[in-house]
Amino acid sequence: MSQTGTIGDKLFRSVLLIAAASILVIVAAILYMMVQNSLPTIERFGVGFLTGREWKPAQEEFGALPFIYGTLASSIIALVLSIPISLGVAIYMVEQAPKKLARPIAFLIELLAAIPSVVYGLWGIFVLAPFIRDYLGVFLQDYFGWLPFFQGRLTGIGMLTGGIILALMITPIITSVVRDVLEAVPTTQREAALALGATEWETTRIVLGNAASGIAGAVVLGLGRAIGETMAITMVIGNSAQISISLFEPANTIASLLASNFAEATDKIYMSALIEIGLVLFLVTFVVNALAKLLILKVASGTNSAKHA
Amino acid sequence: MSENNLQNHSRRKIISRIMTLLTAACTFFAIGILLLIISYIAVRGVSSLSLQFLIDTPKPVGEGGGIGNAILGSAIMTALAALIGLPLGIGAGIYLAEFGNGWFGKITRFVADTLIGVPSIIIGIFVYTLVVLPMGRQSGLAGGIALALIMIPIVARTTEEMIRLVPNSMREGALALGAPQWRVTMNIVLPAASTGIATGAMLAIARITGETAPLLFTALNSRFYNGYLDQPMASLTVQIFNYATGPFEVEHAMAWAATLILVGLILLINITVRFLTRKKF
Numbered sequence: 220m221s222q223t224g225t226i227g228d229k230l231f232r233s234v235l236l237i238a239a240a241s242i243l244v245i246v247a248a249i250l251y252m253m254v255q256n257s258l259p260t261i262e263r264f265g266v267g268f269l270t271g272r273e274w275k276p277a278q279e280e281f282g283a284l285p286f287i288y289g290t291l292a293s294s295i296i297a298l299v300l301s302i303p304i305s306l307g308v309a310i311y312m313v314e315q316a317p318k319k320l321a322r323p324i325a326f327l328i329e330l331l332a333a334i335p336s337v338v339y340g341l342w343g344i345f346v347l348a349p350f351i352r353d354y355l356g357v358f359l360q361d362y363f364g365w366l367p368f369f370q371g372r373l374t375g376i377g378m379l380t381g382g383i384i385l386a387l388m389i390t391p392i393i394t395s396v397v398r399d400v401l402e403a404v405p406t407t408q409r410e411a412a413l414a415l416g417a418t419e420w421e422t423t424r425i426v427l428g429n430a431a432s433g434i435a436g437a438v439v440l441g442l443g444r445a446i447g448e449t450m451a452i453t454m455v456i457g458n459s460a461q462i463s464i465s466l467f468e469p470a471n472t473i474a475s476l477l478a479s480n481f482a483e484a485t486d487k488i489y490m491s492a493l494i495e496i497g498l499v500l501f502l503v504t505f506v507v508n509a510l511a512k513l514l515i516l517k518v519a520s521g522t523n524s525a526k527h528a
Numbered sequence: 529m530s531e532n533n534l535q536n537h538s539r540r541k542i543i544s545r546i547m548t549l550l551t552a553a554c555t556f557f558a559i560g561i562l563l564l565i566i567s568y569i570a571v572r573g574v575s576s577l578s579l580q581f582l583i584d585t586p587k588p589v590g591e592g593g594g595i596g597n598a599i600l601g602s603a604i605m606t607a608l609a610a611l612i613g614l615p616l617g618i619g620a621g622i623y624l625a626e627f628g629n630g631w632f633g634k635i636t637r638f639v640a641d642t643l644i645g646v647p648s649i650i651i652g653i654f655v656y657t658l659v660v661l662p663m664g665r666q667s668g669l670a671g672g673i674a675l676a677l678i679m680i681p682i683v684a685r686t687t688e689e690m691i692r693l694v695p696n697s698m699r700e701g702a703l704a705l706g707a708p709q710w711r712v713t714m715n716i717v718l719p720a721a722s723t724g725i726a727t728g729a730m731l732a733i734a735r736i737t738g739e740t741a742p743l744l745f746t747a748l749n750s751r752f753y754n755g756y757l758d759q760p761m762a763s764l765t766v767q768i769f770n771y772a773t774g775p776f777e778v779e780h781a782m783a784w785a786a787t788l789i790l791v792g793l794i795l796l797i798n799i800t801v802r803f804l805t806r807k808k809f
Contacts, residue, residue, distance in 0.1 A: 225708070235620070236623060245680065306554075312555070333738075338738070338768070341768060420544035447649070450765075509642050512641050
């Protein structure tokens with residue numbers, strides 16, 4: 220190869236390397252800046268920050284537990300509602316729908332993911348919240364009112380509304396990953412099951428079994444999105460730092476707390492507390508996403524080796 | 529015995545049929561929600577949309593007002609984000625596709641995927657500490673940088689995937705003719721993958737146009753037309769958030785109208801991309 224070629228190649232490769240390295244630099248810088256800016260509260264409160272139940276910025280009392288609880292509870296509601304629907308849509312698209320329908324359906328589901336968070340929030344405030352206040356909530360209280368989850372005053376704004384909005388938002392994400400995972404299962408498995416006399420649904424169950432770790436990955440990915448979702452939830456959850464068993468009560472999540480309070484945090488210790496809770500959110504979503512990625516990769520590598528065998 | 533078998537067989541068939549119906553029901557439920565959201569936006573948005581609304585700046589409640597400055601702010605910050613994010617993202621994507629099979633590539637790919645899932649509000653806080661605190665105030669520049677950081681990993685991964693679709697025989701052919709690696713990538717591989725890379729870039733732009741959380745405390749908001757990057761800047765999404773959470777009915781109407789513009793734009797980009805890729809492949 221000519222001399223100019225190798226110099227050009229080295230230069231070319233270095234420039235691209237800088238671009239690729241920028242991704243690692245961003246993550247490292249996020250971690251560094253957030254730790255640096257939350258040192259005041261990390262040093263002052265230690266682990267008590269995560270277990271305290273009182274959040275009173277004016278008295279410099281910072282307990283993050285209500286927000287951690289709200290984040291987990293709303294995400295769990297979202298997953299419970301979203302998993303069956305997402306699986307149903309993905310199974311229908313890959314296993315059952317006529318080929319001509321599968322692509323348009325996939326496109327429409329992708330559009331659901333393209334709608335911005337703030338728009339879900341707007342829809343949540345003016346359509347979903349009144350619906351829950353006037354119909355769904357009344358129904359739940361009439362028939363299941365003896366459960367502690369469904370007691371309390373119906374305002375339409377609260378944990379349940381937040382969970383439902385989150386469920387709508389993570390459904391297209393879980394669906395599209397499950398779809399990819401199901402498509403990666405070799406057709407021969409379906410043919411073998413059908414040849415042995417299995418019905419369509421029995422065949423699908425075998426396919427689901429083989430795709431299990433990828434489906435788990437999709438669910439974990441959905442969990443990661445639900446945990447970090449910000450605008451929609453801050454608009455419908457009521458932003459109240461309380462831990463209540465009732466799903467109709469207002470609550471708050473970490474992301475929602477940050478969205479609604481960060482701009483007003485002027486004094487140093489308050490700012491530090493908010494950045495520390497942001498750091499917790501960053502670390503949790505980073506780990507959850509990494510886990511999801513590993514689970515999905517496992518399926519991909521499994522089918523590759525099956526293909527080569 | 530055979531009758532028993534037959535019964536069992538039809539029972540299995542019925543279960544199979546029921547499950548098909550259930551999965552179809554899930555699908556139509558999800559699509560129904562999409563149509564419900566879009567039709568709500570269309571109906572409520574159209575009723576308060578006017579040319580004046582698209583040009584005006586926000587005014588005190590009761591005096592009308594519009595989203596002209598918010599549209600301009602969104603355009604400026606999105607353009608700035610694209611200016612920073614596209615070269616870095618595409619460069620990183622090329623690296624991952626062409627040289628990314630070693631440990632460095634693997635780690636970078638993994639971190640990029642994980643960064644995509646990091647909540648955008650975290651990016652907002654990061655840029656606040658990095659840009660807003662040293663500058664002493666919120667600015668369009670900070671907003672643009674925050675959006676760029678969200679773009680980079682997304683563009684990197686779509687670019688990589690598109691470049692990997694280019695057949696190796698094209699690279700080998702060019703290399704066999706004596707072309708250096710950088711020539712092969714720039715003149716053979718990139719043109720072949722250009723449509724895919726462009727659609728990925730457009731989808732990333734659509735995504736950041738709809739972002740609100742990273743702008744809340746980086747760009748903040750502004751009531752005026754403002755082209756200066758060192759000043760707080762309005763955006764369509766933050767304006768929608770403010771109108772939607774405001775106490776007055778007229779504000780809510782304006783939130784729906786602004787949403788119609790935003791969602792219309794995002795759907796337009798998505799449908800165009802769909803159309804382009806369909807023709808190509």
